[in-house]
Amino acid sequence: YCVEFKTESLSHHCALENRPYARWMQYLREGHTVCVACQPPAMNTDTHRCSGDGHNADGGKILHWEAVGNSQCQGTWKKIRQLEHCSCPLVHSFIFT
Numbered sequence: 865y866c867v868e869f870k871t872e873s874l875s876h877h878c879a880l881e882n883r884p885y886a887r888w889m890q891y892l893r894e895g896h897t898v899c900v901a902c903q904p905p906a907m908n909t910d911t912h913r914c915s916g917d918g919h920n921a922d923g924g925k926i927l928h929w930e931a932v933g934n935s936q937c938q939g940t941w942k943k944i945r946q947l948e949h950c951s952c953p954l955v956h957s958f959i960f961t
């Protein structure tokens with residue numbers, strides 16, 4: 865499954881990232897919708913959920929995220945909806961880890 869979030873805030877450290885494999889962090893923006901896929905091995909085998917997916921969060925709850933590979937690139941987002949069949953666009957698509 866996938867979860868759509870609206871990015872509420874992010875640290876300035878995301879824009880400073882310039883390592884080739886992590887340049888995607890430069891493109892994160894406040895107010896953008898991002899789509900995050902929940903797949904193994906991040907998916908818990910018992911619950912079939914990914915940690916941090918906002919399962920019990922309503923649309924108004926602020927949730928925290930952190931980029932893998934740069935713990936200083938972090939921020940907050942709000943869950944928009946969960947999609948049972950992922951249809952994430954190629955841009956602004958991520959995977960839970």
